[in-house]
Amino acid sequence: KAGVTQTPRYLIKTRGQQVTLSCSPISGHRSVSWYQQTPGQGLQFLFEYFSETQRNKGNFPGRFSGRQFSNSRSEMNVSTLELGDSALYLCASMLSGPSSYNEQFFGPGTRLTVL
Amino acid sequence: GENVEQHPSTLSVQEGDSAVIKCTYSDSASNYFPWYKQELGKRPQLIIDIRSNVGEKKDQRIAVTLNKTAKHFSLHITETQPEDSAVYFCAAYQGAQKLVFGQGTRLTINP
Numbered sequence: 001k002a003g004v005t006q007t008p009r010y011l012i013k014t015r016g017q018q019v020t021l022s023c024s025p026i027s028g029h030r031s032v033s034w035y036q037q038t039p040g041q042g043l044q045f046l047f048e049y050f051s052e053t054q055r056n057k058g059n060f061p062g063r064f065s066g067r068q069f070s071n072s073r074s075e076m077n078v079s080t081l082e083l084g085d086s087a088l089y090l091c092a093s094m095l096s097g098p099s100s101y102n103e104q105f106f107g108p109g110t111r112l113t114v115l
Numbered sequence: 116g117e118n119v120e121q122h123p124s125t126l127s128v129q130e131g132d133s134a135v136i137k138c139t140y141s142d143s144a145s146n147y148f149p150w151y152k153q154e155l156g157k158r159p160q161l162i163i164d165i166r167s168n169v170g171e172k173k174d175q176r177i178a179v180t181l182n183k184t185a186k187h188f189s190l191h192i193t194e195t196q197p198e199d200s201a202v203y204f205c206a207a208y209q210g211a212q213k214l215v216f217g218q219g220t221r222l223t224i225n226p
Contacts, residue, residue, distance in 0.1 A: 033214070043159070043204060043216040056213045090158065103149070104214060106158040 002027065004093050004107035012113045018079040021110045025072050025093030031055075032074040033104065034066060037088040046089075049074050050096055078112075086114045117142040119207050121217025129225050134195055136220045138205035139187040147208040148188045150179060153219075154201045162203075163190070192222075200224045 005024045013019050025032050034046040045058035049068035066076045072093075078085055088111050092104040118141040128134045140148075146167040151159035165172045165179045165188065172179050176195075181188040192199055205217040 035216075042218040045213055045215065048213065058213075103161050103164070106151075106160070108158050 004091060004105050006089075006091055006107040006110050008110060009108065010111045010113075012115065013081050014115050015081055015083060017081050018077065019081060019112060021076045021078075021089055021091075021112075023074045023076070023091035023093075023107055025074070025091075026105055029093035029095050029105075030072050031094040031096035032068060032072065033092045033094070034074070034076050035090045035092065036060070037090055037109070038086075043090070046076065081114045083114050086112060088112075117145060117207055117209050117213070117215040119205060119215050119217045121205050121220060123220060124218060125221045125223070127223045127225060128195055130195055130197060132195055134190075134192045134199070134222055134224075136190045136203055136205070136222070137187060138189070138207075138217050139185075140207040140215075141186070142207070142209050143183075143186065145186075145207040145209050148179070148181060149206050149208070149214075150190050151204045151206065151216075152201045153204065159204060195224045197224050197226060 007022045031050045033048040036044045047057040047066050048055050052068045063079045068074045088109045090106050090109045092106045094104045095102040121138045149164035150162050152162045153159040163177050163179050165181050176193045178191045200223050202219045202221050204219050206214045208214050
């Protein structure tokens with residue numbers, strides 16, 4: 001079974017621009033979560049999508065948004081980029097049973113640099 | 116919301132010795148506690164997990180203990196090897212599809 005994939009792997013943008021990152025989950029997984037990883041803040045939860053609906057979100061400004069498609073692929077968008085948005089963005093997919101937690105499998109991440 | 120504190124932030128041990136990383140969580144409703152290992156330049160990977168109805172779980176050289184009353188859980192690595200060098204993250208899952216991570220521990224195994 002193919003693992004979680006993310007595109008692009010590296011991205012360089014300038015302040016004020018916007019960016020879209022993509023995540024393809026493991027086949028059959030319906031949940032996709034997004035995380036921001038920085039050296040100082042560790043892994044911060046952005047949001048989670050399940051069956052095209054956002055089920056949960058972290059404490060990030062509205063410039064960070066996402067969506068999920070019917071094939072479970074997910075995109076994350078960051079508008080009006082700031083220098084502090086430079087980070088590794090990880091997505092993770094999960095089978096997501098009805099009441100119990102399943103293992104999250106991480107993708108390789110997208111390294112975003114904002115100049 | 117859930118808050119997870121992880122200590123120490125860095126840990127250096129001699130090869131063959133044991134390493135212990137501790138985490139505390141704030142939400143008593145948390146019921147699942149995974150540990151992830153992230154090697155340099157790679158994605159986090161699950162190494163062991165424990166659910167709230169279990170006090171201890173072991174997998175070869177790795178073990179995790181959970182104290183629900185005190186709301187803390189620990190990762191124990193015995194007979195450490197150079198390939199154990201990595202950043203380790205604990206996490207707590209509240210049941211709202213939200214996994215909250217600790218700040219990470221950079222473990223270095225000295226030969």
